[in-house]
Amino acid sequence: MxxxxxxxxxxxxxxxxxxxxxxxxxxxSCDQRPEPPSVSPDSPSSLARDRLPEQSETAGADQPGHARHPSADDRPRIVAFGDSLTAGLGVAPEDSYPSHLQRRLDAAGYRYRVINAGVSGETTAGGLRRVSWILNSRPSLVILELGGNDGLRGLNVDETQSNLEQIIRRLLAEKVPVVLAGMKLPPNYGADYTARFEAIYPKLATTYGLTLIPFFLEGVATDATLNQADGIHPTGEGYRLVAEHVFQAIEPLLLKPRPAR
The missing domain is CATH 1.20.5 (Single alpha-helices involved in coiled-coils or other helix-helix interfaces)
Incomplete structure (x- = not known):
């Protein structure tokens, strides 16, 4: 028992x-709530937020990669396509040349939206890979400012010219007018290299009937007061002068503003 x-x-x-x-x-088990799925910076979900200008409203001066909400802005688009000189390296977004150009257009009564498609460090090869992105923004005009980094790195002049030519041909094939910004190099790169490099721009402009800005940094590059400490990138005032030169070059291509009633 x-x-x-x-x-x-x-x-x-x-x-x-x-x-x-x-x-x-x-x-x-009842107390555990499922954690929201984490999204890595490079995942498709995060990249989907960085959409093109025609799909979304961009922040600030329309820098690529800051898209968030649908845009109701139906103005024709001028795309500033370039490197750090377009991106505005070293200055506030509102002091970049595309931002100055936007204000200049607004003041003159032109109804256009300027999109800053500048990427610091961009070469012509990198720009060629971005042409589809530029075309997806449905530009009415493209200001092409590339090649400076190729020259400063001493890259092959023929390859630089070929890349620029392919960019131009793809844009023109979609009926997008191109304004080509010429670049120059410091004399320490040698007379032969600098001459061949600088000849790229007028040659392409003549071949394809483009509006040419002979030297993008005209009146700015040689003035220390208009450049940052690196001697390459303009100050905010320097970019304002660049924007003024660009405005004078593109104005003949723009739709005339409506007269005030």
């Missing part, structure tokens, strides 16, 4: 213990 009673007592406590354990598992 004692042995049988002991077994029943042991069985009772084992069952009770299992019941408590099972109840604990159930309660623990």
């Amino acid at each position: 004692c042995r049988s009673a002991g077994l029943r007592f042991l069985q009772h406590h084992v069952v009770a213990a299992l019941g408590y354990l099972l109840a604990g598992v159930v309660l623990f």
Whole structure:
């Protein structure tokens, strides 16, 4: 009898213990809420937020990669396509040349939206890879400012010219007018290299009938007061002068503003 009673007592406590354990598992499971899925910076979900200008309203001066909400801006688009000189490296977004150009157009009564498609460090090869992005923004005009980084790196002049030519041909094939910004190099790159490099721009402009800005940094590059400490990138005032030169070059291509009533 004692042995049988002991077994029943042991069985009772084992069952009770299992019941408590099972109840604990159930309660623990009910308290757990699924964590929201994490999104890495390079995942498709995060990249989907960085959409093209025609799909979304961009922040600030329409820098690529800051799209958030649908845009109702139906103005024709001028795309400033270039490197750090277009992006506005070293100055506030409102002091970049595309931002100055937007204000200049607004003041003159032209109804256009300027999109800053500048990427610091961009070469002509990198620009060629971005042409589809530029075309997807449905530009009415493209200001092409590329090649400076090729020259400063001493890249092959023929390859630089070929890349620019392919960019131009793809834009023209879609009936997009191109304004080509010429670049120059410091004399320490050698007379032969600098001459061949600088000849790229008038040659392409003549071949394809483009509006040419002979030197993008005209009146700015040689003035220390208009350049940052690196001697390459303009200050905000320097970019304002660049924008003025660009405005003078593109104005003949723009739709005339409506006269005030």
